[in-house]
Amino acid sequence: MPNLRFTEKALSDWMRSDAADSEIVISSRVRIARNLQHYPFPMLASNEQSEEVLNKLSEVLQYDDVHAFGDFHTLDLIDIDDLDKRVLVEKHLISPSLVNESRNGAVILSEDESVSIMINEEDHLRIQCLYPGFQVKEAWEKASAIDDAFEAHVDYAFDDRRGYLTSCPTNVGTGVRASVMMHLPALVMTQQIGRILTAVSQVGLTVRGIYGEGSEAMGNLFQISNQITLGQTEQEVIDNLHSVVLQMIGHERTARERLITDSRLRITDRVMRSYGILSHAAIVDSKEAAQRLSDVRLGVDLGLLDGLSITVMNELNVMTQPGFLQKTFGEDMRTDERDIYRAQLIRDTINAANQS
Amino acid sequence: MLCQECNKRPATLHFTKIVNGEKTEFHICESCAREKGEMIPGTAGGFSIHNLLSGLLDFEPSGKNGSAGAPPAQSLRCEECGMTYSQFSKIGRFGCSSCYKYFDSRLDPLFKRVHGSTSHVGKVPARAGGRIKVKRQITDLKRDLQESITQEEFEKAAQIRDQIRELEKEIAEE
Numbered sequence: 001m002p003n004l005r006f007t008e009k010a011l012s013d014w015m016r017s018d019a020a021d022s023e024i025v026i027s028s029r030v031r032i033a034r035n036l037q038h039y040p041f042p043m044l045a046s047n048e049q050s051e052e053v054l055n056k057l058s059e060v061l062q063y064d065d066v067h068a069f070g071d072f073h074t075l076d077l078i079d080i081d082d083l084d085k086r087v088l089v090e091k092h093l094i095s096p097s098l099v100n101e102s103r104n105g106a107v108i109l110s111e112d113e114s115v116s117i118m119i120n121e122e123d124h125l126r127i128q129c130l131y132p133g134f135q136v137k138e139a140w141e142k143a144s145a146i147d148d149a150f151e152a153h154v155d156y157a158f159d160d161r162r163g164y165l166t167s168c169p170t171n172v173g174t175g176v177r178a179s180v181m182m183h184l185p186a187l188v189m190t191q192q193i194g195r196i197l198t199a200v201s202q203v204g205l206t207v208r209g210i211y212g213e214g215s216e217a218m219g220n221l222f223q224i225s226n227q228i229t230l231g232q233t234e235q236e237v238i239d240n241l242h243s244v245v246l247q248m249i250g251h252e253r254t255a256r257e258r259l260i261t262d263s264r265l266r267i268t269d270r271v272m273r274s275y276g277i278l279s280h281a282a283i284v285d286s287k288e289a290a291q292r293l294s295d296v297r298l299g300v301d302l303g304l305l306d307g308l309s310i311t312v313m314n315e316l317n318v319m320t321q322p323g324f325l326q327k328t329f330g331e332d333m334r335t336d337e338r339d340i341y342r343a344q345l346i347r348d349t350i351n352a353a354n355q356s
Numbered sequence: 357m358l359c360q361e362c363n364k365r366p367a368t369l370h371f372t373k374i375v376n377g378e379k380t381e382f383h384i385c386e387s388c389a390r391e392k393g394e395m396i397p398g399t400a401g402g403f404s405i406h407n408l409l410s411g412l413l414d415f416e417p418s419g420k421n422g423s424a425g426a427p428p429a430q431s432l433r434c435e436e437c438g439m440t441y442s443q444f445s446k447i448g449r450f451g452c453s454s455c456y457k458y459f460d461s462r463l464d465p466l467f468k469r470v471h472g473s474t475s476h477v478g479k480v481p482a483r484a485g486g487r488i489k490v491k492r493q494i495t496d497l498k499r500d501l502q503e504s505i506t507q508e509e510f511e512k513a514a515q516i517r518d519q520i521r522e523l524e525k526e527i528a529e530e
Contacts, residue, residue, distance in 0.1 A: 041450060144479070163476025228472065
């Protein structure tokens with residue numbers, strides 16, 4: 001079994017750092033979609049063709065200019081069992097469609113898991129940089145530099161007028177999707193979130209649940225990303241997202257301050273109730289876990305709770321997902337059993353954090 | 357407006373379905389839309405961005421304000437990978453990079469709707485894109501030239517003109 005270190009622990013190394021604005025922005029991610037010239041896109045590629053693409057792109061890693069970005073580990077999807085794949089999805093290191101639709105799919109991960117390069121997903125190449133906190137500019141610079149390093153060795157499908165050609169018309173042009181994951185409980189509680197999300201969608205940005213397209217916003221987590229990839233430069237896209245997120249951080253902070261001045265007792269009660277449940281309950285389903293963890297995270301940020309850190313909260317967000325629970329407690333688990341193990345895991349983690 | 361299915365979440369998707377002249381309106385939230393994928397016209401298995409896209413792709417521009425002179429969609433086929441325009445409009449994805457060339461006559465309205473724009477202004481691959489970079493440089497210089505003429509800075513204008521000629525020669529030689 002190759003490199004199981006990536007699925008054995010919930011936290012990627014990068015999550016342990018204290019990053020900018022991490023009490024509101026959980027992570028920043030930039031993904032660049034690219035395709036090789038003269039090969040059909042993965043959906044239509046034959047087995048031989050997608051294998052060639054995989055070999056070509058894996059070879060690029062051997063060059064020094066790519067290697068300069070760190071030690072990489074290549075995982076062929078075919079060598080990874082279903083549960084480990086699921087854990088990789090839960091850690092946002094690979095996408096669900098690499099798991100479900102890919103032929104000759106592979107992922108190349110950097111040692112610290114901040115860089116993940118998917119091969120034969122919807123496009124031949126998807127370079128992703130995932131940073132903690134609000135570092136969308138840094139993530140773009142890194143992803144773009146890796147893109148340059150690949151481009152020095154392979155020919156990309158590119159057109160004068162349409163830019164980088166991608167499988168889906170929604171990615172054509174720059175192929176760049178930049179997103180930040182935000183925890184916005186105060187805006188939700190004060191019922192300002194709807195208004196703000198509408199405004200966000202009017203400036204070419206879109207809001208999704210935390211596992212991408214189609215997933216629900218659980219636990220007050222919102223993923224904000226650019227919608228437009230054609231007709232704007234990468235820099236404009238990144239700057240636009242950056243400035244909108246900066247404003248949202250401001251609104252969330254103001255809302256938190258207002259909550260703590262106007263309704264300190266009620267907010268303390270809410271945080272403590274959730275904390276009480278998480279540290280004592282015997283059954284917790286995933287929806288409740290998401291909501292209670294959001295309350296406790298807010299409590300940590302507002303200084304209402306001692307002992308827990310944002311890092312522990314990040315860890316719990318990943319550990320309470322179905323794949324990770326099964327990884328920890330055994331594979332064949334019914335949903336109701338999962339709720340019991342989830343409760344146990346949360347209790348143990350909170351107690352351990354309090355004793356350390 | 358609340359979702360007409362669950363009556364809990366706000367309706368974010370609004371459809372009008374016309375069957376035999378009978379008009380039905382739908383106001384539903386994304387979560388119910390996913391569960392009840394079949395009630396959205398054109399979605400069989402579920403709801404996804406590609407289903408939405410295919411709704412856009414099926415759209416036939418009317419004669420007057422549409423893409424006049426464009427070949428009928430049914431006859432378009434990518435000679436590289438074999439995908440037809442009608443397949444593309446169902447799946448919502450291109451089969452290969454040549455599809456962009458063969459379907460070109462139909463793509464401007466789509467890109468306009470999705471991105472509000474039809475041409476790329478961002479990054480260009482350094483190696484293959486040398487020529488494109490030079491072209492962009494020429495466009496920029498032409499603008500500078502116009503400006504210096506307006507400002508009556510003729511000496512500067514002459515310099516820029518020479519620069520443009522130099523670059524144009526460079527492209528022609530390739």
